[in-house]
Amino acid sequence: xxxxxxxxxxxxxxxxxxxxxxxxxxxxxxxxxxxxxxxxxxxxxxxxxxxxxxxxxxxxxxxxxxxxxxxxxxxxxxxxxxxxxxxxxxxxxxxxxxxxxxxxxxxxxxxxxx
Amino acid sequence: xxxxxxxxxxxxxxxxxxxxxxxxxxxxxxxxxxxxxxxxxxxxxxxxxxxxxxxxxxxxxxxxxxxxxxxxxxxxxxxxxxxxxxxxxxxxxxxxxxxxxxxxxxxxxxxxxxxxxxxxxxxxxxxxxxxxxxxxxxxxxxxxxxxxxxxxxxxxxxxxxxxxxxxxxxxxxxxxxxxxxxxxxxxxxxxxxxxxxxxxxxxxxxxxxxxxxxxxxxxxxxxxxxxxxxxxxxxxxxxxxxxxxxxxxxxxxxxxxxxxxxxxxxxxxxxxxxxxxxxxxxxxxxxxxxxxxxxxxxxxxxxxxxxxxxxxxxxxxxxxxxxxxxxxxxxxxxxxxxxxxxxxxxxxxxxxxxxxxxxxxxxxxxxxxxxxxxxxxxxxxxxxxxxxxxxxxxxxxxxxxxxxxxxxxxxxxxxxxxxxxxxxxxxxxxxxxxxxxxxxxxxxxxxxxxxxxxxxxxxxxxxxxxxxxxxxxxxxxxxxxx
Numbered sequence: 125x126x127x128x129x130x131x132x133x134x135x136x137x138x139x140x141x142x143x144x145x146x147x148x149x150x151x152x153x154x155x156x157x158x159x160x161x162x163x164x165x166x167x168x169x170x171x172x173x174x175x176x177x178x179x180x181x182x183x184x185x186x187x188x189x190x191x192x193x194x195x196x197x198x199x200x201x202x203x204x205x206x207x208x209x210x211x212x213x214x215x216x217x218x219x220x221x222x223x224x225x226x227x228x229x230x231x232x233x234x235x236x237x238x
Numbered sequence: 239x240x241x242x243x244x245x246x247x248x249x250x251x252x253x254x255x256x257x258x259x260x261x262x263x264x265x266x267x268x269x270x271x272x273x274x275x276x277x278x279x280x281x282x283x284x285x286x287x288x289x290x291x292x293x294x295x296x297x298x299x300x301x302x303x304x305x306x307x308x309x310x311x312x313x314x315x316x317x318x319x320x321x322x323x324x325x326x327x328x329x330x331x332x333x334x335x336x337x338x339x340x341x342x343x344x345x346x347x348x349x350x351x352x353x354x355x356x357x358x359x360x361x362x363x364x365x366x367x368x369x370x371x372x373x374x375x376x377x378x379x380x381x382x383x384x385x386x387x388x389x390x391x392x393x394x395x396x397x398x399x400x401x402x403x404x405x406x407x408x409x410x411x412x413x414x415x416x417x418x419x420x421x422x423x424x425x426x427x428x429x430x431x432x433x434x435x436x437x438x439x440x441x442x443x444x445x446x447x448x449x450x451x452x453x454x455x456x457x458x459x460x461x462x463x464x465x466x467x468x469x470x471x472x473x474x475x476x477x478x479x480x481x482x483x484x485x486x487x488x489x490x491x492x493x494x495x496x497x498x499x500x501x502x503x504x505x506x507x508x509x510x511x512x513x514x515x516x517x518x519x520x521x522x523x524x525x526x527x528x529x530x531x532x533x534x535x536x537x538x539x540x541x542x543x544x545x546x547x548x549x550x551x552x553x554x555x556x557x558x559x560x561x562x563x564x565x566x567x568x569x570x571x572x573x574x575x576x577x578x579x580x581x582x583x584x585x586x587x588x589x590x591x592x593x594x595x596x597x598x599x600x601x602x603x604x605x606x607x608x609x610x611x612x613x614x615x616x617x618x619x620x621x622x623x624x625x626x627x628x629x630x631x632x633x634x635x636x637x638x639x640x641x642x643x644x645x646x647x648x649x650x651x652x653x654x655x656x657x658x659x660x661x662x663x664x665x666x667x668x669x670x671x672x673x674x675x676x677x678x679x680x681x682x683x684x685x686x687x688x689x690x691x692x693x694x695x696x697x698x699x700x701x702x703x704x705x706x707x708x709x710x711x712x713x714x715x716x717x718x719x720x
Binding site for chain 1: 254255256257258259260262273274289309317318320321322324325328329331332655656659683685686
């Protein structure tokens with residue numbers, strides 16, 4: 125995982141408006157999932173215009189404006205955190221489903237749903 | 239489990255994760271919570287141990303086992319305990335629709351700048367609810383499965399249609415003659431029309447009153463204008479009359495934050511204490527109705543309100559520290575979720591949404607809405623949360639309509655973007671009406687959501703106070719268990 129900055133060709137976001145997109149960071153798709161990258165982008169998109177595209181085996185995050193160092197570090201941290209959450213979710217899926225089902229069965233038995 | 243019990247446990251050789259979520263609250267502070275709402279605050283180094291399952295700290299392992307974040311390989315009990323806690327947490331789900339709001343009239347003698355209802359002139363009865371519609375609404379009330387039914391009368395000024403209130407109360411009690419429901423009544427009123435007849439009736443039927451006090455007299459009167467500029471005097475006279483006739487517990491008050499309130503949270507709280515109230519609800523101004531037309535809602539932002547709130551909460555804590563017992567209601571709602579696994583009660587902070595599932599609103603014209611805010615939106619020309627009419631729909635038609643179920647599903651926090659991964663989700667809620675109103679989407683775009691920002695700011699604030707201040711720990715426990 126690393127990042128480099130280069131100015132890419134324009135992206136048409138709305139009719140007649142083109143934005144120059146700037147490459148912000150690349151994630152190796154062999155170790156980082158697309159959903160983690162997307163969630164990281166979503167988390168940052170309150171104030172930033174970010175998109176993701178595939179380039180070979182990389183997921184490339186692009187922005188409509190230069191990001192400062194803190195924003196880039198924050199984005200990378202979010203993506204890493206979402207990657208960890210994904211691992212937790214996958215590894216605990218069976219017990220989570222069992223716990224949820226047991227709780228719902230308990231509630232259903234206690235109430236008369238006519 | 240107590241700290242001592244945790245410390246006395248032996249450390250197992252092999253542990254695994256139970257389902258948990260985490261959120262970094264600061265550079266060295268991580269909130270970890272599980273699906274039943276149990277939580278721990280870890281520093282960065284402790285969280286790294288959890289994330290890698292390589293523990294250098296035995297006490298940390300014990301803490302995480304006790305809070306069902308970790309499980310040992312041979313543990314056959316923790317999964318059952320977790321499901322029991324989760325069942326307790328969602329036990330209110332089958333108790334659908336306990337709150338039923340009757341908008342008995344839109345007439346009102348006040349012209350408050352923040353009014354979310356779009357009131358009508360007080361001498362015209364064309365905006366009064368008819369008895370026929372009220373009786374049909376009662377059919378729906380008694381079709382809802384909840385054993386606890388609260389009927390709340392709202393307006394306009396509800397007491398301007400007191401004759402209808404009387405008929406509804408008597409008829410509701412007649413229908414509950416077998417006592418199968420716990421029936422209660424609340425009149426939301428500015429108390430101006432209050433008189434002996436109303437008080438006598440309220441005493442006979444144990445009716446509660448909810449009124450508005452925005453703060454000191456000058457602030458209250460400037461927010462809540464009426465002919466004579468005496469809203470404060472009439473409201474406080476009414477409070478005194480209710481207390482004298484029915485008792486202290488039969489009247490409560492709510493405040494609404496306007497731009498003028500922002501620099502005086504202490505004065506507002508002092509006013510509540512002076513008037514003998516032991517709780518204050520520091521509320522955000524909702525983006526509906528007259529508040530939008532008069533731009534009252536756009537005069538301050540979420541950050542300003544949160545500064546106001548934090549200043550107010552700090553002052554309330556200091557009052558308690560010096561012996562004056564007063565509760566901040568919003569904090570107590572969050573704390574019930576955080577400390578005693580109680581997620582019921584406040585419809586704006588539940589998931590699935592409390593709109594419709596927790597409350598139904600019967601408008602003066604017989605239309606039924608999923609929430610009071612949904613009704614307010616209709617007054618602005620947006621009927622997105624109109625579920626039907628008492629004239630044509632039964633309870634099941636309203637609750638099981640495709641339109642409403644879509645709203646419930648689309649706003650369900652555990653499957654919403656960002657919320658589904660958020661460690662604060664068990665302590666937050668879904669507010670599809672707010673997000674529809676502010677963003678045009680019932681799910682809500684959380685990076686720009688005021689609703690999300692409030693929980694993400696206020697819950698960590700409460701957690702830090704709970705952890706770092708022994709007095710707050712005891713105080714918050716009392717607030718959560720009251």
